[in-house]
Amino acid sequence: MTNATSPTGLWCDRCGEPADDAGHPGCQAARQLEPPRFCPRCRRRMKVQVLPTGWSATCVEHGTARG
Template identity: 75%
Template sequence: MTTTQVWCDRCGEPADAGGHPACRAARELEPPRFCAGCRRRMKVQVLPVGWAAVCVEHGELRG
């Protein structure tokens, strides 16, 4: 059985460690910086109509 670790998409630390109240508050206004699936730093582009973030392993997210 493999366990998949989930990472905080703002700070890159394990998502289940500490609750991340500052990260949750910041994510209301900011795009993600880390991939929640693999912890890699993503390439983020802020657009006039939202944002786009790209992980080299998991592809693109938009918001």
């Protein structure tokens, strides 16, 4: 998983829409401050935990990303 909207992923990790749909400039800007909400590989909603030292986002199918 990536820390931003992935050009190689199928889905935007912030809004869950197709990643190649209009580039998602709003999503890319928001991801500078927010953790991902959707798995870019399968579009599942991820379990997100935000801590003072960073975040973790877990997809039941593809594992955990940290930032």
